[in-house]
Amino acid sequence: MSLVLDLPAADGTLSAYRLSGEPTPRPTSPPSFNRIAYAAAHVVSDPRKDSSPWGAPVIDWDATMAFRHHLWAHGFKIAEAMDTAQRGMGLDWTGAQELIRRSLNEARSVPGADLACGAGTDQLAPENTQTLQDVISAYETQIGFVEAEGGRAVMMASRALAKIAKSPDDYRTAYGEILRQTQNKVVLHWLGDMFDPQLAGYWGSHVFEQALETVLAIINDNRDKVEGIKISLLDNSKEIALRKRLPEEILCFTGDDFNYAELIEGDGERYSHALLGIFDAVAPQASKALALLADGETQAFRDVIEPTVPLSRKIFEAPTQYYKAGVVFLAWLNGHQSHFTMPAGMQSARGIVHYADIFRLADQANVLDKPELATSRMKSLLQVYGL
Template sequence: MTAATETAAGVSLTLPIDGELRDYQLGRPGPWRRPEAPITSRIAYAAAHVIPKVLADNTPDSAAELDWDATLAYRHQLWSYGLGVADAMDTAQRGMGLDWAATQELIRRSAREADAVGGRLACGAGTDHLTVADLAGGARGLAQITDAYRAQIDVVRSAGAQVVLMASRALAEVAGSPADYLRVYGALLAEADRPMILHWLGEMFDPALRGYWGDTDLDGATTTFRGLIEEHAGKIDGVKVSLLDAEHEVALRRALPDGVRLYTGDDFNYPALIIGDDAGHSDALLGIFAAIYPAASTALQELDTGNDRRAREILESTEALGRHIFAAPTRHYKTGIAFLSWLNGHQPGFAMVGGQASGRSVGHLSELFVLADRAGLLADPDLAAARMRSFLSVNGVGR
């Protein structure tokens, strides 16, 4: 029997499935293992979420108050499985509850922890401390955005982490043409003292980023993006592409200059993209890896030994869960990441900064529970079942 079909004796509960209450028998956790040596076949980052204090004011527009012990312990889990941590990015609720003051502290604390264990760490630098009221138009606005990027880059660099140059809502608002994007990004890359990762985040993750790179046409935007990469290839470690378009990603990957990596951000199609083909493969910088990290690590270890078939089987066994967590509206995927973290005992309550725990329905999270179980990703079935029962009860299910 596989981990996905073997049952855990005696662990069952009643779940809302297909619109009615049904008894459900849990399976056992998968045969996941921590690596005994560094993973070498791929560079893989898990984009980690944040955990608020139990008694924090987690209402929209309130300042984020994080449970630092739980938040950092989650990062240690990821490092212990041989994965890098991508921090202070959209999974950490940048622009959806995590303010810049808390972000700076997160970057500094994560960097200290990474240094202590020799963990790989990349952190997002953006412009989200700017407000619409701050912004001017035209050249002055572009200068403000460039300076805002510089300030955040300095925080990441000073902490000793690698910079991920995040997409900017402010730039999407102010830029009037592809040339405006090239002006801002070109200035930042010219100043870089070490290679950065560029992040192209699609509008399905953030509707405010529609038309990024100055064009709503994907081919036109890609032409601008590729031109930027080709001009500054020596300053770019890689590009993280989060467009949920596997065909586009493969074509872009094949066109990148030598030495520039493609870090897949495709949380739908990651198994095939990571395994790759005769022409190459994608590395990974994925929010879904924060949910499936034991399986992801085990798959990458199989790749290290040349067992591509087993690696593909493992990753594909998590694909249904990934597609569900990242289902439209995709920007609320963080709710599923936090819910699974809570089910697995990594945080004391199912809470998120900015009130985002309400981002998914009871039905959605019930299906997530089933898919996580079938993928062998409920580490302690008894605990997960108990927490799921309490969640359903407080939401009036079964009463």
Template sequence: MGLKITLPDDDGARQEYALRGEPLAVVKRPPAKSRIALSAAHVVSRPDSAVHPSEGGAIDWEATMAFRRHLLEQGLGVAEAMDTAQRGMGLSYDGARELIERTCAEFGPKPPAPIFAGCGTDHLAAGSAQNVDDVIDAYLLQAEQLQRAGARLILMASAELARVAQGPEDYAKAYAAALAACEQPVILHWLGDMFDPRLAGYWGAAGLDAAAASCLEIIAAHAAKVDGIKISLLDKQREIDFRRRLPDGVRLYTGDDFNYPELIAGDGERHSDALLGIFDPIAPAAAAALAALDDGDEQEFRRLLDPTVALSRLMFEKPTWHYKAGVVFLAWLNGHQRGYAMLGGVEGMRSLRHLAGLFRLADGCGLLADPELAVRRMKLLLETRGFGA
């Protein structure tokens, strides 16, 4: 008899659910050749930390590094200390810097798959920048510190720049200075306000068409310093239109957690590479799908990846910035950490119905690595939240 568990349905009623998924194998692979694929990886919080959750909590470094090995061994690169790692949302810059330094030291200058790391301005207290020069100084400080550790950079979108900039010319000034300080070509970062409301109006324009034009001007002026740009706007057609306008040699890294299979597959002329938070919880499916794409088997690529879209769409539903609770929830179900805990104590920001939906969809995609462990832990969570037998 198969495993069964009683879960809340969409209306909160009790419903017996029979697990049906066949767990996908976790296979050691080289990085894909046809696409660059980076997973924005989460950090593991120590549930036994003496640091109060209001102060961020503490990181379980052993489990956090083990999870990065889990990704890299499957051929997936790592985008370190990004918003999936609660950067600026529980993870301070001091914590991010230590995380990046540990990752660089652990995997060295030639990691098994590409590693990039977020460089931003988040050591500035909110509202403290007086002008664009303050933001530039902040970017330069982090760039110097992180490159000294051996990191290759992602220039993260800056909430302080969005607050003080008066228009596109201020963005052009800030990015010219920041890019000049970068030793290797970097990935730029356009994170929509559905992920962080402080980034509304980024690139100095109220509308997305004007913002795209402003961003493209900056890229064109500094193309030799730009490896690519990650776009997270959850707008498939806008991403396709944007990538058509990029200079030759500049990559589009999709951050579209709603439409990634189609965008990565491409349209026959151009495709998107990937820098995705969803690749953290769906790593075995993503890695196998990319291997199929390397073999020229787009049908198998879509067979493996398309079923994960429903899981991703639920995980990233509004309020989108709480998707991290779902990422960590699945990591806990799959045994990558001891407890369902997050920096800042924000693991409670998704409802039990939401988490039950993620459980069902992850099972259907073969993403519960050890179904018995997942059921046991899900039952513990249900009981803790008052839905026990």
């Protein structure tokens, strides 16, 4: 029996939409990839206890950990406590510590499970930052916590550093001081201001070519402490420019949720590994595609992964920092959580037409794992909006 529902369009009209997608089968065991693939994972709020969602959001730890098992079962590593988990947009450093601790403990119970943990300076309000040492101390606290818990760090971009730094040399000083102290190699994170407007001018310049020189200098100064760098600028030409100039042993992780398919496949000489928020939402499809790529079935890889790209571009459309709402929306539609609420009430950051567009594109990309459930839940959301 076909599934049909009325969905709104941008002009205010409703039209019937008939589902056509087919759920992607689950792997019987975690597949192997020839690319390193991190899925940046979201957190699940607990609406039963969430009496102050803006001020003190409550996390449903059981559902949050269950979703990590879902990602591990598809062969992914997890990028924990990063911006997909609403760091700085509903999840503070106190909550991030609990998330990191729980996820590391959970990973130890799963053979082959792996994760890296976001470490930044979000316990330090940019307006209260006075000196470069304030930023360095904040990084020391967070990376020290991650490593003390037995984890590896992704060194997240710092709003406080973006505010206090006066020149590229300040970035080299701060990153150099931190990297000299780390026990393990870390992944650096170049997050564009489309994801966080407070990061405008990061690395000491608004000009990409100048920022690139600073990044490369930091990496070359600290090659024994840097595993790789994630670049999230939503511009494949900039990622390729970085990728070409990285030292051979330094990995490039794409964070480009617009162009990931071609960047992961590569150009015949170089390719990007992945650290992506969209893999949270399309885990079965991305897992299947990456397994095909590892088997040398390049066209089959494209056939599976490319239909997810229009969906990802919709989820990450401007204002891009609200992409988490689309990720959690799909987790709800696919039955990974029982509700569509988010820490800080961020589900309200997008409108019903946006969610209707995501529904259509998810169906067309075979991302709706339980079409009947997804249709029922979409209808209930439409009713909330009076449609």
